[in-house]
Amino acid sequence: MSSLELDKVSVAYGNIQAVHEVSLSVRQGAVVCLLGANGAGKSSLLNAIIGLIPLRGGKISWQGRDMTGTRAFEAVRQGLSLSPEGRRLFPGLTVMENLAMGAYRQTRGDTAVSLERVFGLFPRLKERARQRAGSLSGGEQQMCAIGRAMMSNPSLLLLDEPSLGLAPKVIGDVARAITEINATGVTILIVEQNAKLALRLSEYAYVLETGRVALHGPSKELIDDPHVRAIYLGGVATA
Numbered sequence: 695m696s697s698l699e700l701d702k703v704s705v706a707y708g709n710i711q712a713v714h715e716v717s718l719s720v721r722q723g724a725v726v727c728l729l730g731a732n733g734a735g736k737s738s739l740l741n742a743i744i745g746l747i748p749l750r751g752g753k754i755s756w757q758g759r760d761m762t763g764t765r766a767f768e769a770v771r772q773g774l775s776l777s778p779e780g781r782r783l784f785p786g787l788t789v790m791e792n793l794a795m796g797a798y799r800q801t802r803g804d805t806a807v808s809l810e811r812v813f814g815l816f817p818r819l820k821e822r823a824r825q826r827a828g829s830l831s832g833g834e835q836q837m838c839a840i841g842r843a844m845m846s847n848p849s850l851l852l853l854d855e856p857s858l859g860l861a862p863k864v865i866g867d868v869a870r871a872i873t874e875i876n877a878t879g880v881t882i883l884i885v886e887q888n889a890k891l892a893l894r895l896s897e898y899a900y901v902l903e904t905g906r907v908a909l910h911g912p913s914k915e916l917i918d919d920p921h922v923r924a925i926y927l928g929g930v931a932t933a
């Protein structure tokens with residue numbers, strides 16, 4: 695069953711059209727990735743899915759429900775959550791306070807359950823709970839951003855560049871957490887410039903080029919695609 699469906703979605707900022715009639719679908723329970731160079735329109739698409747920016751055209755549905763025109767606060771109520779590019783934490787607030795921001799619509803009991811789950815995924819956040827987010831390492835900040843997105847107990851998690859600027863070991867920790875989140879039944883759409891990582895984590899991939907879907911297919915096949923290899927994997931063999 696396909697749970698997220700985009701039908702000819704377009705996004706524009708004034709005269710700049712960032713996304714042109716993109717259609718894609720994400721199976722319930724899958725990890726799907728969206729690859730593309732800087733400015734290809736990946737973040738615009740994620741932000742449009744969660745209702746942070748309006749569509750210029752097209753339709754979005756989630757679990758059979760029409761989400762076109764739905765605003766972000768309502769999308770969160772429908773089970774969507776976004777960990778944005780650049781993390782967007784409140785550096786002066788503690789880890790705990792940042793996490794609490796993600797649970798604003800939950801009851802106190804639900805918040806406690808979500809918090810335990812986030813601390814289970816990222817034990818380091820528990821150790822640093824009272825530390826200001828601005829004092830965390832880049833990897834810990836990324837964990838905090840994903841943790842905050844998980845605090846609303848989403849069924850669809852949108853991850854924008856979770857590996858950006860992180861050291862290889864930390865990328866491994868974040869990748870393991872993503873796999874663990876998915877194993878609990880959360881559907882994940884992940885935007886990444888690290889194509890190798892994204893293709894390893896996902897079952898299906900879409901490649902965006904100047905706002906259009908240039909290529910799509912099972913991740914295992916795209917790893918061997920000459921175009922993907924040349925442009926996104928630096929021409930190296932990955933086997």
Ligand code: ATP
Pocket residue numbers: 707710711712730731732733734735736737738739779
């Ligand atoms: P990156 O990895 O650099 O974030 P991206 O693939 O996520 O790239 P977008 O950030 O979605 O791409 O940008 C797509 C296009 O839309 C680019 O041409 C960008 O300059 C433009 N754009 C993005 N945000 C805005 C904005 N707020 N106002 C005007 N143009 C924008």
